[in-house]
Amino acid sequence: MTEAAATPTQSKDQPIKASELDPKFKYELVKMHGSEKILKCFQCGTCTSDCPVARYSDTYRPRTLIHMAQLGLKDRVLNSDTLWLCAACFTCTDRCPQDVEVASVIRVFRNLAAEKGCFPQVFKDQAASLLESGYAYKIPELRIKKRESQGLPPLPKGNPENVRKTLKGVKFIEKIQKPAGEQQSGQ
Amino acid sequence: MGNKYLIFLGCAIPYRVSSFEISSRKVLAKLGVELVEMPEFNCCGLPLDPVSHETMLILAAKNLALAEQQGLNILTLCPGCAGTLKKVNKILKQDKALKEQINSHLKEAGLEFKGTIETKHLLQLLKEDVGLEKIKASVIKPLTDLKVAEHNGCHILRPKEIIGFDDPEDPQTLKALIEATGATCLDYIDETECCGAPSVGVSDKVALALARDKLNHVKQVDAQALITICPFCHIMYDTNELRIEKMFNETYGIPILHYPQLLGLAMGLTPEELAFNELRVNASKILKQLTQGANKQ
Numbered sequence: 001m002t003e004a005a006a007t008p009t010q011s012k013d014q015p016i017k018a019s020e021l022d023p024k025f026k027y028e029l030v031k032m033h034g035s036e037k038i039l040k041c042f043q044c045g046t047c048t049s050d051c052p053v054a055r056y057s058d059t060y061r062p063r064t065l066i067h068m069a070q071l072g073l074k075d076r077v078l079n080s081d082t083l084w085l086c087a088a089c090f091t092c093t094d095r096c097p098q099d100v101e102v103a104s105v106i107r108v109f110r111n112l113a114a115e116k117g118c119f120p121q122v123f124k125d126q127a128a129s130l131l132e133s134g135y136a137y138k139i140p141e142l143r144i145k146k147r148e149s150q151g152l153p154p155l156p157k158g159n160p161e162n163v164r165k166t167l168k169g170v171k172f173i174e175k176i177q178k179p180a181g182e183q184q185s186g187q
Numbered sequence: 188m189g190n191k192y193l194i195f196l197g198c199a200i201p202y203r204v205s206s207f208e209i210s211s212r213k214v215l216a217k218l219g220v221e222l223v224e225m226p227e228f229n230c231c232g233l234p235l236d237p238v239s240h241e242t243m244l245i246l247a248a249k250n251l252a253l254a255e256q257q258g259l260n261i262l263t264l265c266p267g268c269a270g271t272l273k274k275v276n277k278i279l280k281q282d283k284a285l286k287e288q289i290n291s292h293l294k295e296a297g298l299e300f301k302g303t304i305e306t307k308h309l310l311q312l313l314k315e316d317v318g319l320e321k322i323k324a325s326v327i328k329p330l331t332d333l334k335v336a337e338h339n340g341c342h343i344l345r346p347k348e349i350i351g352f353d354d355p356e357d358p359q360t361l362k363a364l365i366e367a368t369g370a371t372c373l374d375y376i377d378e379t380e381c382c383g384a385p386s387v388g389v390s391d392k393v394a395l396a397l398a399r400d401k402l403n404h405v406k407q408v409d410a411q412a413l414i415t416i417c418p419f420c421h422i423m424y425d426t427n428e429l430r431i432e433k434m435f436n437e438t439y440g441i442p443i444l445h446y447p448q449l450l451g452l453a454m455g456l457t458p459e460e461l462a463f464n465e466l467r468v469n470a471s472k473i474l475k476q477l478t479q480g481a482n483k484q
């Protein structure tokens with residue numbers, strides 16, 4: 001997905017250099033909405049063992065991501081492709097004995113990665129559709145017209161102008177609205 | 188506010204799953220639930236949460252503010268929308284500073300979130316507002332002899348702290364609603380497992396492995412259909428069942444029905460009225476069995 005993620009230095013099996021560590025990362029996270037409780041994680045592994053994605057992925061491990069963040073491996077966490085595999089099923093959130101709200105912590109990691117421009121294309125498409133139509137998916141004209149013959153009421157307005165107005169000043173939205181050349185994304 | 192709800196469709200249903208909307212509207216009309224159309228709505232915000240939590244909060248609050256103007260509670264068919272609107276309603280009511288921050292965005296469109304309404308998903312409405320007894324009383328063609336399995340999906344159950352109307356480890360609501368139609372609801376392994384839909388596009392391998400496992404477990408108990416209540420779970424199984432059969436050399440032949448389609452049949456509505464023709468996995472085998480059963484009675 002991102003160039004950074006493809007370089008071998010980002011792999012979790014690579015030796016850790018002291019210069020890579022950001023000792024303040026975990027304190028930043030504690031202040032963010034969703035990852036307030038990251039320091040309470042005692043690495044029991046419940047999240048990983050109960051995660052449906054971890055069962056089928058060789059690389060996605062929520063416990064490891066949280067551990068890496070606690071250690072200060074900020075860049076490795078945020079550049080990690082596996083971050084985007086989480087299905088947001090909330091099983092980990094419901095079962096974590098320390099009430100870490102694991103799925104929200106993963107979401108915070110993703111938000112931070114997105115701010116750096118590292119995120120899968122599908123989100124760019126959905127955001128574009130949102131700004132254009134008010135809906136996350138471009139609903140084909142044909143579908144909208146077909147509603148009448150299906151006995152369904154007309155689809156309510158998406159009011160995209162108002163969507164754009166309310167999203168003014170949101171960092172992520174401003175970022176994707178910039179022309180491609182100005183983005184630092186490594187898509 | 189009685190049995191009158193603002194219906195919030197979300198994006199996925201009008202985009203690809205109109206059979207869910209058609210069958211839900213038919214069934215709710217029979218049960219005397221009045222639906223009012225929202226004059227305007229936008230994406231609930233959930234799809235953008237992974238990349239921007241703030242965007243999600245603003246979009247959800249905007250929808251809630253629009254609904255507040257109508258003075259009615261929201262009914263959603265999509266558990267993702269329900270969970271998002273419930274969650275944002277709750278956190279903004281608790282966190283005054285965040286509420287002010289989000290309201291400063293809504294003000295740009297002349298809106299304000301106040302926190303005066305609630306959101307329910309179809310399943311919760313059927314359980315709490317309509318009630319099992321009334322649903323049972325609406326059944327005129329009991330689906331006796333039909334054996335099905337349920338798939339709740341994640342967002343109708345978790346996180347428990349937000350959703351809370353059923354036990355995420357051993358959910359009972361959908362089962363009870365299925366049995367109210369006269370059909371048998373079979374138990375199987377890992378019933379509450381994720382369908383995999385959110386991983387589509389990021390890793391199809393993981394997504395399809397999850398869906399395949401589920402279909403295998405459902406097949407093991409000889410379920411004749413899998414009953415869903417989420418547009419994404421439905422797309423995941425209905426669209427991919429044939430693909431998984433080909434990829435892994437399996438045969439399932441398990442139709443994926445929206446719960447209101449099942450209930451609708453038991454209420455005497457026809458498969459055409461319930462948009463069975465929109466299903467990719469053919470359901471004619473069970474429909475035939477049901478007609479033959481009815482003729483015998």
Ligand code: SF4
Binds near residue numbers: 042048063095096102
């Ligand atoms: S379940 Fe909770 S405490 Fe255990 S490893 Fe995961 S986040 Fe840490």
Ligand code: SF4
Binds near residue numbers: 047051054062089102
């Ligand atoms: S929310 Fe994500 S990390 Fe947690 S169990 Fe589900 S897929 Fe795994």
